[in-house]
Ligand SMILES: Nc1ncnc2c1ncn2[C@@H]1O[C@H](COP(=O)(O)OP(=O)(O)OP(=O)(O)O)[C@@H](O)[C@H]1O
């Protein structure tokens with residue numbers, strides 16, 4: 001059980017600044033994800049924690065001890081890599097045992113621990129297979145068992161599921177979460193997949209261009225993005241430039257369409273704001289033939305449907321521009337493209353940010 | 356559905372395996388003849404004791420010659436030394452370049468070709484400089500092993516470089532480090548078992564080069580196997596043919612020995628070998 005702390009970690013590769021002073025605390029037994037687009041520095045951050053890369057500034061602490069200059073093989077951190085990293089010359093069991101072997105654990109102890117871990121990842125029956133005889137998902141399970149065998153202080157995973165197909169990905173991420181919870185191991189998980197990050201993490205760290213954008217529990221990150229970047233990167237957002245009309249309303253678009261707001265924002269009338277609306281907060285009502293929309297409704301035309309399973313994503317042409325709405329698929333069926341509809345925006349789904 | 360599409364193609368492949376095409380067989384036979392005809396006529400020639408009388412007379416004479424045994428053993432010893440020095444020197448070097456200095460690889464490629472470019476005669480002349488620094492090397496056949504390491508460098512380097520390119524050196528190293536292995540344990544238990552074929556290839560080529568090297572050893576006045584073959588070839592035509600066959604068999608024997616030795620020692624061999632077993 002260990003606490004991990006990054007203090008102002010910086011990393012430059014020549015001209016490129018990969019990390020601009022990253023500070024983060026991961027509590028004992030906590031599962032924290034680094035989420036961000038390609039090239040934002042997630043892998044670099046993880047590799048610095050693992051000791052494969054030296055930071056150009058800042059400190060790294062494990063249980064309040066400075067480990068910034070401790071070599072990777074003495075840090076006691078288990079790592080699961082994106083690419084298949086199993087030792088091709090060893091069986092699954094020998095892979096799992098390797099860490100114990102280099103530590104000089106005796107044969108019985110090694111055997112006991114390896115069996116235990118292969119059992120934990122559900123691969124007892126494949127213990128004597130070589131990596132090339134295992135599927136991608138199975139290889140990553142073995143890699144996880146190998147990382148856990150040394151009872152690491154911290155478990156590090158760098159996009160461990162990105163090479164797997166969708167179904168295995170979901171299955172394995174739930175399994176990783178189950179094992180992490182069961183062992184109570186401090187975990188730092190890197191992914192660019194927001195759904196993955198939101199579904200397994202205790203807290204999510206959204207990163208962009210080497211900087212930390214927002215840290216929070218998944219629901220908070222999703223519901224209350226604090227920067228335009230987070231709002232756009234996590235989930236889908238309708239985004240408009242607007243102006244404050246009062247404590248409970250803003251106006252958007254050239255038409256000045258009024259949008260009700262619930263959250264207390266404390267901004268003065270006339271102040272420019274960024275108005276963000278989640279697609280699930282956009283409600284549609286069918287308009288009786290030729291009728292104008294009743295009070296509080298904005299008129300729009302259905303452009304297209306994208307079927308996503310339980311919900312259908314609708315593209316709408318409205319006076320304020322294109323708008324995206326998520327509707328239960330059963331309802332969406334009745335609104336074919338070309339249909340005129342009234343739009344009602346749920347004020348609890350409207351977020352305001354400074355532009 | 357998948358089974359249906361797979362089955363016919365598998366059947367076609369099987370049919371292809373059963374009946375190789377005419378041209379494939381033709382070229383295979385041509386290539387085989389190219390090697391086998393001279394070999395056959397040489398064997399026949401070496402067995403001819405008198406016109407139309409065959410026996411192992413010339414072979415017996417070669418084996419009875421004490422120079423044969425001493426020169427062969429000298430070359431074999433030099434080959435083994437060269438192999439060991441070459442691998443001990445180059446395996447960690449190539450590993451390090453792949454791991455830490457990948458930008459240096461083009462430079463390494465260039466340096467590794469140098470022994471090709473420098474003619475052996477120039478190499479020998481250059482050696483005189485070594486003798487002034489380390490006079491105790493003068494007259495010792497050990498000097499040859501050191502020169503041969505340089506001669507075999509392009510082959511050793513290329514073979515090892517290809518071997519390391521085929522595995523993900525960096526990820527494997529980091530995976531080993533993360534579970535606590537220091538660099539030398541990583542090299543020994545993780546990297547080397549996975550480049551065994553490459554190491555074996557380097558060793559074979561070194562063996563072949565050293566067993567056949569003539570220019571340098573004759574210029575430095577050492578009676579290596581190649582020098583002995585040249586000497587016999589200039590003096591005894593029949594014995595020369597017998598000797599050529601013997602050297603052929605012995606060199607192949609040494610290679611096979613190396614091959615089986617490496618298989619035995621690496622019980623947990625790389626995946627490719629495990630499959631063919
Ligand atoms: N060894 C290196 N040399 C030079 N630049 C590097 C090196 N490693 C990373 N970078 C740069 O640092 C930045 C961050 O890279 P990093 O690999 O951490 O991104 P990432 O968030 O993991 O992206 P991805 O999702 O694509 O894996 C990038 O601009 C990258 O080009």
Ligand SMILES: [Mg+2]
Pocket residue numbers: 042043044
């Ligand atoms: Mg990455």
